[in-house]
């Protein structure tokens with residue numbers, strides 16, 4: 431609720447894009463929480479595809495007349511405030527809407543059963559000739575209403591990752607007493623390798639989320655937009671939470687996971703929904719990739735495309751002299767870039783003092799990130815204008831780059847922490863990421879390290895979960 435209110439809700443749009451009068455009028459009640467808020471972007475016909483927005487606002491005298499329907503809006507009840515994305519003269523815009531204290535013929539809520547976010551009033555909103563004062567329009571200096579939406583979403587996406595780190599800590603705090611309690615074949619399951627491995631992996635996921643949160647929030651505090659970084663945090667945070675819930679938490683709690691009153695059974699939808707809200711992960715991965723290649727594409731490939739179109743060449747052949755002649759003006763800059771990539775040695779990153787294992791991860795990630803320029807460029811060369819349709823390749827390549835970014839960020843973050851446990855957890859998640867990248871099987875050394883980390887968690891080594899309360903063990907029984 432607080433994340434939606436403060437990040438994607440009305441707080442960030444007004445604070446960042448409001449004029450002095452709007453801030454004066456709207457922020458105090460939003461700041462005290464007297465007015466809670468949400469952000470209404472999604473519509474029945476427009477979720478992933480925001481070009482399909484249909485809600486309109488037409489200026490009539492001193493107010494806008496709003497018509498349309500919103501879906502899946504969190505934190506919405508009568509009397510609250512929303513940032514409403516609508517089309518004004520066919521362009522996305524944001525109106526700050528103070529909802530009436532009760533539904534009426536112009537404003538209705540569409541209620542439905544929703545398994546996720548059950549505690550935060552997620553509803554549809556229907557507007558029919560609904561009036562909003564003209565002074566509630568937010569006017570960004572650059573861009574349009576979607577610029578405002580994305581700004582809030584960047585904050586929301588870091589916050590989602592922070593929430594995942596917190597939720598996984600709750601899972602860890604509940605796994606430890608259960609692991610000690612539950613005995614099978616004469617020993618506590620906490621003594622078993624498989625369970626220790628799960629705890630070690632969980633610690634690694636938590637530390638990587640912490641690292642991404644620290645990195646993204648620092649960037650945002652320093653005034654960067656952080657759009658791509660926050661996408662990495664959002665995708666990793668939601669996927670980590672999903673894996674932790676299903677692969678680590680549910681499996682270790684066995685059948686009890688599905689009892690009413692068990693954290694997993696009661697919250698499974700909460701654990702999964704972050705993969706979808708604030709942008710579904712794979713759609714975001716493609717958006718990340720498109721941002722990544724945009725500069726390279728406009729600098730080197732667009733001029734080539736223009737010359738090809740002018741010369742009427744559909745498929746350029748590098749062995750055909752007339753094709754080379756037609757492209758001479760545009761090929762040279764790209765050729766120069768390419769040869770520079772091959773000739774210039776990749777500079778070694780200047781890393782701070784770090785434990786050796788973490789340094790190796792940071793060096794590997796920095797090196798591979800620099801190498802990936804050639805890999806990305808090769809994919810662009812191969813698919814050219816059809817690249818936008820090669821979604822599987824974009825998603826795969828995007829995933830690889832993201833893993834390298836997470837390795838670099840986590841190794842640097844873990845190295846700064848005093849706790850040896852956190853440093854080891856950072857090492858484990860980096861090893862996991864590297865294995866995913868190179869496709870190796872886990873070594874015995876890795877298994878020893880990850881189970882040692884799990885053991886250390888069982889012995890109380892993970893300080894930051896020491897005051898997280900654990901739930902009562904369900905269907906408890908006395909030892910014989």
Ligand SMILES: Cc1cc2nc3c(=O)[nH]c(=O)nc-3n(C[C@H](O)[C@H](O)[C@H](O)COP(=O)(O)OP(=O)(O)OC[C@H]3O[C@@H](n4cnc5c(N)ncnc54)[C@H](O)[C@@H]3O)c2cc1C
Nearest residue numbers: 469470471472477478502503504546547703707708709710
């Ligand atoms: C619990 C919850 C809370 C939410 N809170 C809010 C809120 O407060 N405010 C708000 O505005 N919205 C909110 N949403 C909406 C959420 O942001 C959207 O559900 C999300 O952006 C995905 O849109 P959609 O559900 O319409 O998916 P769709 O657009 O129906 O897409 C479904 C899937 O199809 C695939 N797909 C779609 N297009 C393509 C394509 N071009 N290429 C390849 N694959 C594609 C993707 O896998 C995609 O995830 C919430 C949703 C949930 C579940």
